[in-house]
Amino acid sequence: MNDYEKYFEEVQDRSILISELIEQLIQLEDIISLHKRHDSTGLAIKQYVDRKEEFNLKLNQFLTPFKMKLIYQEAA
Secondary structure (H helix, E strand, O other): OOHHHHHHHHHHHHHHHHHHHHHHHHHHHHHHHHHHHOOOOOHHHHHHHHHHHHHHHHHHHHHHHHOOOOOOOOOO
């Protein structure tokens, strides 16, 4: 495998990880919304919010080299 192929394989791997993190963030937001509609409080929501923050940090680590950053609307 030459350097060119290795580079594009790394880009593809990074793209897959970014895509998976975005998918997980979307799923977590759906779960959080469901809990809020059913008036869940405390630990029921907090565990998902914490996980969402963790995935956001991981995603931003992958996006940093591209001078990009995910910002939550609630935090903006």
